[in-house]
Amino acid sequence: MARITIVGAGITGMAIASLLSRNHEVTIVAKNLPGDELSREWASPWAGAVFLGLDGSKPNEQKMQLDSFAVLWSLAVSNPESSIKRIEMNDFHDDKTIDQIWYNGKLPEFRILKDSELPKGVKLGMSYKTVVMTPKIFLPWLRNRLESSGVRFKRINLSSLAEVKSQGHDIVVNATGFGPKFLEDIQDQDVQLVRGQTVHVKSNFNKIFMRHGRDYTYAISRLDGTCILGGIKQYEQTEPEVDMELQQDVNLSNCK
Template sequence: MMQRDTFAVLWRLAIRHPESSVKMIPMEEIFDDERTDDDLWYKDYMPNFQFLPKDRLPSGAKGGITYTTIVLDPGIFLPWLKRNLESSGVDFKRMTLHSLSDAYHLGHDILINATGAGPIYLDDIQDDNMELLKGQIMIIKSDYKKCFMRDDGKNYTYVIPRLDGKIVRRIHRSLPERFSIDLSDYDIVGHNVCIRPYRSSGMRIENEVKDGQKIVHAYGTSCIVRTPLIGTIEG
């Protein structure tokens, strides 16, 4: 399973390479609807997994769980990963592609299509299931030391610890004792606003031979939680 494989690799990085920014951290998930064993398929794999007692649930919640997970800072992790790949002989090239066939001349054995929003625009893909979603987060200084996520069926509210702050989104309703509704109470580090690619039908993991190229399509992963980046490659 791709998510499980990704978690195992990142767990090892947290132990062996803390400079990568990957670290272990407690996680709480709160649900506003009922969850089945199929929904919680990961309960047998996550360290320290437990169901939260009802007296620890915020108002309106139907259930909750806690376990140990990992967190990383992309601004540190991606440059670290790039340096390690380059030291292993990987060559990075920057270019503009209007279609996957534009890469044919590079002389590769396999082309991996992990182009983010690219499948919307690439002439030989044009995936109608892809769309762009707006994302906005605030980074603040806080002494809150764990991850928190609440799913109300439509939106995710979450806190993700980073190096010098926390990502906070619609969190006052769930953790009012920790996070004020008054912005003047926060030491704001910064804001991030972005456009995120999203695939309504889920990930596309597929082999294809097209215009003489062997292609592995690997895009459409979730941008919120449990992104199976490494497991996608190994799968």
């Protein structure tokens, strides 16, 4: 049995712990932990959050995504208290053809939309079933599940991975998101930061609308009477404060 320390308590870190905890002694360390008051210091509590196949994925990455989707798809039925729900996705692309979509036919109820079903300017539209979750419910739920299996959580504010040496471990897993760019003993300048901004609104909309291309736009229903509107991608920006002009002119206008 190995002693494994996972640095980072977001969805990625906890997902890794869920695969390791049966056979190893696992500890998750982080400054921010699931169940804390909402903080803009980490991204996981603010995620959409929905399964969407990532463009440009290699075959091994595609398999990992589909394996993860299968687990989430099952949890939506077996553990509804997790907040995971099955939902219809309308996935639109301005500049792609179906042969460029690696998840073509690999998700439930997948179909290519007819031209009459496409918004103006859209080249390709697909409909399929995916999953959505509410992070403020899912993160504490997953933490409780992990703790019941023996995973320990420790609140530690690290400036380098070397600082976890005092915890005693055989393996350290770096699950710090954009942390590698700033950790003193890594400082990976190839890590690209992307700032997002969303709007959480009351809505009876019961699907997911996602458009890629000239305007990156989405409306993600959480099937609880609310919807997440976006989207914004601002590269190499880290400003945590809400840009009210951006919220009004871009998020709400594009999703209207």
